[in-house]
Amino acid sequence: MPLPIMCHFALRHLDPHCAARCGQLRTPHGAVETPTFMPVGTQGTVKGIATELLESTGTQMLLGNTYHLALRPGEALIQKMGGLHRFIGWNGPLLTDSGGFQLFSLAQNTRVTEHMALFRSHIDGRLIELSPERAIAIQEALGSDVAMVLDHVVALPSSAEVVRDACDRTVRWAARCRDVARRPDQLLFAIVQGGLDADLRVACTRRLVSLDFQGYAIGGLSVGEPPREMYRILDATCPELPADRPRYLMGVGTPRDLLEAIRRGVDMFDCVIPTRNGRNALAYTDQGPLRMRNLQHQDDDRPLEAGCPCLTCRRHSRAYLRHLFQAGEMLGPILLSLHNVTYYQRLVAQARAAIQAGTFGEFFAHKCQPWPLAGDASLDDPDVSQVIGEPSGA
């Protein structure tokens, strides 16, 4: 499958000591330096962040959710309004997922047959069909720069038979997506499934690579398994992926997850963590997480992070941010979301610089210090994983 006009992935730097890599993904709406992090614009907005301010965070590329946008306002309306870029006021690169993950996490009474998935909308209970062909048609109507194939995601743990069956279907569905994709200005990425079975992941990867996609995602992870299990699957999968195509780890993750995956050769990420935790008063810093409702910040005049260029840190103290959360003011979630997205963008930008300088190993060791694997606060702390104002599993 040839690369569409105006789209191209170029590897620029390879770390000599690990699989970390730097590259550039060119799309009709601009170039993306990889490794990159995509904030999640679930319903056509990164929650709480005006599109104009996203640029100030260092964000290069956004993710939009096919499932959410197809249900509301519907892809036909978005197409009529000139496509997703124009509709949401973001003129940079956009990736849309396929809805596969939401079928698993959010839709009601989902029934998967070989032909398609049938489910009830979580908004109004209406019965909806999503086939591979329809997933592509929606994404072509949305006009994203990167479209994803429809995949079959299953809960972990599931029986080996269930995981294998879903994995096989994912490959067949990927082929069907590939057969119907028509837009010359849209890249199509396949999604590797296979649960926590490394052999199955390798087999799935090889079958998808033989179909020759323009990029490859690793899906069905970060659904509750221990981080080390996810890293084990990356260790098995990444070496099977072609070096000249972008690699995207879907729905991941914590700062530590990003660093671990970059070290294993992943190029792209998306996750709601920075915004969701930001709305819940958790701030990311290089000294570890700060819980901004905590009394210790009451009279702390310092910014969240010294030297952080974000709008929040340039203007506001921890004391003020704590006050906003105590007073229930929406500016608290807004300012913490902005900071956290900036933190993630700085993290990947620093990773790119370290790879280019050949010093990723030192950078990794240093940056991981506040994010220990075992006690990762953003996974273990019920305060932090709690969702505010967003459908679960979005």
Added chain:
Amino acid sequence: MPLPIMCHFALRHLDPHCAARCGQLRTPHGAVETPTFMPVGTQGTVKGIATELLESTGTQMLLGNTYHLALRPGEALIQKMGGLHRFIGWNGPLLTDSGGFQLFSLAQNTRVTEHMALFRSHIDGRLIELSPERAIAIQEALGSDVAMVLDHVVALPSSAEVVRDACDRTVRWAARCRDVARRPDQLLFAIVQGGLDADLRVACTRRLVSLDFQGYAIGGLSVGEPPREMYRILDATCPELPADRPRYLMGVGTPRDLLEAIRRGVDMFDCVIPTRNGRNALAYTDQGPLRMRNLQHQDDDRPLEAGCPCLTCRRHSRAYLRHLFQAGEMLGPILLSLHNVTYYQRLVAQARAAIQAGTFGEFFAHKCQPWPLAGDASLDDPDVSQVIGEPSGA
């Protein structure tokens, strides 16, 4: 009472056909061109608008609520953090009210004696005293550029005796505030009360003017009386105010209210209407109000207002804004608040330009067209006066 160092009010232009006037209020934190509109930063934030973005709306001066800030986080903390400007990250002029209006609208079990008001906090029920001396002490700790005297606000209608008693107390309290105010870098404004009794308003004004304050506010209006009643009181009061001192109509109002009051010689306004209604999906435009949940906007590609320089209108269509409100996304309230504050700032900027050009009469007639007096939507429509996410009477 001499004007504080660095503070000065200068009249620049008087309309030849009405009482409208243009001036400049200089404060230690910068100059304010009048007529001016102050967005309300109730709890140290204009709801939903990052301080940095306020500048892009044309806002020159903010209002902070003494009642709210004294209850949470407390003026001692704000003082420790360097004062209100520094605490909220706004380096421009700031006015603080005295808490008089919240004693009437928000506090529980308020009991007013000659010495002070005693009330229970609406947050935790704790018993709190607010005397004229304490209101000044709080505002001096906050360090606003303009402080207000503590006034005694009563419900309308009330008996003549109740209104007169509160009006008399307001004058006595103003004198007590004047006696204890010490900051040389803070202006002190008196507040005219007297309900809807024009004679009482005139008498109150004369008594306050004889005490010689640096500015005069007209309070206790826009509390449910018909707009024409408020304008009648302005007609009686404004001619009694000294021409060389700024005049501030508190808690007002609709676009029509601002135009009517500017015509009668008022210089300053504050109101939650643009942000509160913005959160409730109502947008202000020169063609009248737009209710953004309405189906008619579903596929409307136009901005809220052609030519509006706000972040919302520069990037986003009515269709997108409707989608945000339909989807319950916080970006809807954010973007409409931004637009509405910009609308109000453009309105007063245009009024200033018209006064300078000597064309305020034509401007008034033209601008009032979408804001008819009788059917003023923002007063009559229950949808619009409903409060979202904010304590009532804030």
